[in-house]
Amino acid sequence: DEGGGLYTGWTDPGDYLILDVDVLETGSYQIIYRHSGLGGSGQMNTYKLVGETEELLETVDFNSTLGWDNWNDKPGIEIDLEKGHMQLKLEVVIANFNLNYLQFNLIDVPADSDMRFIKGNTNANGDRIILDFNKPVDQNSITKNGFILLVGEDEIPCEAIELEGA
Numbered sequence: 001d002e003g004g005g006l007y008t009g010w011t012d013p014g015d016y017l018i019l020d021v022d023v024l025e026t027g028s029y030q031i032i033y034r035h036s037g038l039g040g041s042g043q044m045n046t047y048k049l050v051g052e053t054e055e056l057l058e059t060v061d062f063n064s065t066l067g068w069d070n071w072n073d074k075p076g077i078e079i080d081l082e083k084g085h086m087q088l089k090l091e092v093v094i095a096n097f098n099l100n101y102l103q104f105n106l107i108d109v110p111a112d113s114d115m116r117f118i119k120g121n122t123n124a125n126g127d128r129i130i131l132d133f134n135k136p137v138d139q140n141s142i143t144k145n146g147f148i149l150l151v152g153e154d155e156i157p158c159e160a161i162e163l164e165g166a
Contacts, residue, residue, distance in 0.1 A: 009068070009098040011042070016091040018049070019102070026083045028108040031058075031076035034100035036065045042097030046076070049087040057088075062097040071100055078107060 008017060031046070042062040047054040058077045065072045081104075090099070120131045129149070147158040 005100070007036075007098050007100040011092045011095045011097060011099075013092055013095055015095075016089055017099075019088045019090065021086050021088055021104070023081045023083050023086060023104075025106065026081065027106050028078055028080050029104040030078045030107055032103040032105060033060055033062070033074040033076055034071055034103065035062045035074055035097050036068055036071045036100070037062055037097040038066065038068050039064055040096045041094070042092070043094040044097070044099070045089075045091045045093055047089040047091065048079075049089055054089060059093065068098060073103075 033044075035042075041064060044060050044062070046057045046060060048057055049055075057079060060074060060076055062074060088102075090102075120129055122129055149156040149158055
């Protein structure tokens with residue numbers, strides 16, 4: 001995939017991976033599976049491990065991506081996760097796929113959780129900074145001036161803030 005990272009390939013039925021997952025924030029997440037495959041289709045079971053118990057979360061079917069290096073994202077289930085450490089087991093049911101990574105997209109957080117910055121970037125022109133938070137911003141509870149942007153150790157005052165899509 002992009003960046004020359006590693007992936008799991010040459011899978012056989014019964015092969016499995018144990019993944020350690022550190023959940024940074026309690027909330028609802030959607031699992032995204034990054035996969036590839038040539039011809040046929042593959043299948044995998046995803047389990048949540050609790051002690052010695054395996055809780056089946058879902059069975060995922062992977063269609064051909066028409067090439068071992070043609071990667072696609074397969075949306076999985078939405079799952080409620082508690083902050084802290086957990087383990088997942090990924091077990092091959094039907095071979096014929098590669099697995100690059102799993103991504104956990106935060107969908108919703110409990111109403112009583114703290115507001116937290118997730119990521120930021122600029123627009124195409126570079127004249128706006130776009131910030132993503134873990135939950136919707138209440139436009140009535142935020143002051144739209146007096147913000148300071150911290151870049152490394154440099155403080156850059158912001159003249160104004162514009163809220164969209166809250």
